[in-house]
Amino acid sequence: MKKIYKNIFYKALIISTVLTVSSCKKFVELGAPPTQILFEDAFKTDASAQSVVLGLYSFSSQAANGLLTSLNFYSGVSSDDLQYNSSDALYQEFANNSISSTNGAANTIWGTTYQLIKNANNAISGITASASLTPSVKSQLLGEAKFMRAFAYFYLVNLYGDVPLPLKDDYSAFENAVLPRSSTADVYTQIIRDLTDAQTALPTAYVGTFRGRVNKYAVSALLARVYLYQKDYANAEAQATQVIGSAVYTLPSPDVAFVNTSNEIIWQIGNTTGFSVFGSAYITAATVIPAFSLADVTYQSFESPTDLRRTNWTVTKTIGGKAYYGITKYKLATAGNEYNIALRFAEQYLIRAEARAQQNNLSGAKTDVDMVRSRAGLVGVSALLTQTQMLTAIEQERKVEFFGEWGHRWLDLKRTNRANAVLGALKPATWKTTSALWPIPQAQIIINSALTQNPGYN
Structure with a gap:
C-alpha cells in the first residue's frame, strides 16, 4: 500500500498542495492522483525534497488568514x-479581550498553525527516512x-498555554488528532530541542537570496527569544551574542x-508581489481611515x-477631527521591494540587554539598549539606573521598537506578568x-474530546 499526500489532520481549514498524506487499505494500487504525489517520491531527490x-515557508506567509495575519493583527489589537x-x-472581540470560543478567527488561527506543524512533521519524517x-x-532541509x-509551537504555546504536541507524520494522523494538551514546559522543551537540532544542522551562510530561508543565526535569534521567555537569561544572552558577534x-x-x-x-518571508502583508494593511490613502493604526497610548x-x-x-x-497614527515601517501597499520580516537584528540587542539586566550586568545592558536608541537618534539611558529602572527602560524600548510587528507587545506583557x-x-x-x-476553539474541542478549555471561557 502506498502513502499519498492528502490532508486528514485536525480538520484544518487550509488545504496544502505541497504536503498532504494519508494511508488506507486497498485491494488495488491505483497510484497517486494527478495533482498529488506518493509520499516516498517526495523525498527521493534533492529537488523534490527542497520543494x-x-x-x-510559503504556507506561513499566506495573506488571507495565514500566520502573518493571525499572529500580527489579532495579537496587536489584543494589547495596547x-x-x-x-x-x-471577530476583531472587536480580540480588541476587547472578550473572545468567544466560537470566534471563527480563533479557530482559523489554531487550524492554520497546526497545519504548518503537520506539514513540518511530514517533512521531518520523510527527510529523516530518505537514504537518497x-x-x-x-541536513539543510x-x-x-x-x-x-x-x-509554530512558539506562538501556539504563548497564545494558548498548554497545547497538543503532535510530532509524528500522517501515518499517525488519527492518533495526532485526539492528543490532549501537553504542558507549557513540555512544549518549550520540544521547541528548544528542535532549535538546537536546527542550529547544528544549518550553515551560517544563507541559501538563496534575500535571506528568505533560515540559517544558523536565524535559529540562534529565535532560540535567544525562547530562552528569554523561559527566564533562562544566561542562555538568552549567549544565543544573542552569537548573532551580534557574527558581524553579518x-x-x-x-x-x-x-x-x-x-x-x-x-x-x-518572501512573496511574489514585492509588498508585505503589513504594508498592505497599514497603508491607506490620506483620507481613508486605516483598519489598523498605532494605539494612541503607544x-x-x-x-x-x-x-x-x-x-x-x-x-x-x-480624519473627521480625529487623529490616527498610521504605521509606516513598510512603505508600500503595492508591488516593490518589501517582504515580510520575521526576525530582525534590533531584537537581539534588546534580548541581550534584558538578559544582562536580569543578571544584574547593568553596564552591559546599557551598552546594548543604547545601540538601539542610537539608531533612533536618542541619547543613551542613564548609567545610574537601578535594575528595576533598567528593565522598565528596556520594556519601553521594545514597545516603541516592535510596534505593529508579530504581536511582540502582547507577548511581552504576558511573559513579564504586566498584562493585568x-x-x-x-x-x-x-x-x-x-x-x-486565548480560548481553545470550541470547534476543536468538538472534534477532539481530549481537549480542555482555558479558564474563563467555559
Missing part, C-alpha cells in the same frame, strides 16, 4: 499596540523543517530598515518627537485576568 520544505478602527465583530538525499542537502515546527548584521537607519535588502534582516509614549522611529515609522492623519496592570487599566470594562490566554 516540500520551501512549501513550509494596535488600534482597530473598523467594525468586524545528498547529506548536506538533507531537516534543519529548516525543525525550525518551522519550533516557530547591522542596524541601518530606520527609513530603510524594512526594505528587502536591509542588513538588519535575519529572516524574512504613540504618546515616545519620549521625544525627534525619535527617528516616530518620524520614520508613523504618520499622523486627521497595563491592559486592566486600559480596558477596565472588558479585561479579565484570564484574558491573557
Whole structure:
C-alpha cells in the first residue's frame, strides 16, 4: 500500500498542495492522483525534497488568514499596540479581550498553525527516512523543517498555554488528532530541542537570496527569544551574542530598515508581489481611515518627537477631527521591494540587554539598549539606573521598537506578568485576568474530546 499526500489532520481549514498524506487499505494500487504525489517520491531527490520544505515557508506567509495575519493583527489589537478602527465583530472581540470560543478567527488561527506543524512533521519524517538525499542537502532541509515546527509551537504555546504536541507524520494522523494538551514546559522543551537540532544542522551562510530561508543565526535569534521567555537569561544572552558577534548584521537607519535588502534582516518571508502583508494593511490613502493604526497610548509614549522611529515609522492623519497614527515601517501597499520580516537584528540587542539586566550586568545592558536608541537618534539611558529602572527602560524600548510587528507587545506583557496592570487599566470594562490566554476553539474541542478549555471561557 502506498502513502499519498492528502490532508486528514485536525480538520484544518487550509488545504496544502505541497504536503498532504494519508494511508488506507486497498485491494488495488491505483497510484497517486494527478495533482498529488506518493509520499516516498517526495523525498527521493534533492529537488523534490527542497520543494516540500520551501512549501513550509510559503504556507506561513499566506495573506488571507495565514500566520502573518493571525499572529500580527489579532495579537496587536489584543494589547495596547494596535488600534482597530473598523467594525468586524471577530476583531472587536480580540480588541476587547472578550473572545468567544466560537470566534471563527480563533479557530482559523489554531487550524492554520497546526497545519504548518503537520506539514513540518511530514517533512521531518520523510527527510529523516530518505537514504537518497545528498547529506548536506538533507541536513539543510531537516534543519529548516525543525525550525518551522519550533516557530509554530512558539506562538501556539504563548497564545494558548498548554497545547497538543503532535510530532509524528500522517501515518499517525488519527492518533495526532485526539492528543490532549501537553504542558507549557513540555512544549518549550520540544521547541528548544528542535532549535538546537536546527542550529547544528544549518550553515551560517544563507541559501538563496534575500535571506528568505533560515540559517544558523536565524535559529540562534529565535532560540535567544525562547530562552528569554523561559527566564533562562544566561542562555538568552549567549544565543544573542552569537548573532551580534557574527558581524553579518547591522542596524541601518530606520527609513530603510524594512526594505528587502536591509542588513538588519535575519529572516524574512518572501512573496511574489514585492509588498508585505503589513504594508498592505497599514497603508491607506490620506483620507481613508486605516483598519489598523498605532494605539494612541503607544504613540504618546515616545519620549521625544525627534525619535527617528516616530518620524520614520508613523504618520499622523486627521480624519473627521480625529487623529490616527498610521504605521509606516513598510512603505508600500503595492508591488516593490518589501517582504515580510520575521526576525530582525534590533531584537537581539534588546534580548541581550534584558538578559544582562536580569543578571544584574547593568553596564552591559546599557551598552546594548543604547545601540538601539542610537539608531533612533536618542541619547543613551542613564548609567545610574537601578535594575528595576533598567528593565522598565528596556520594556519601553521594545514597545516603541516592535510596534505593529508579530504581536511582540502582547507577548511581552504576558511573559513579564504586566498584562493585568497595563491592559486592566486600559480596558477596565472588558479585561479579565484570564484574558491573557486565548480560548481553545470550541470547534476543536468538538472534534477532539481530549481537549480542555482555558479558564474563563467555559
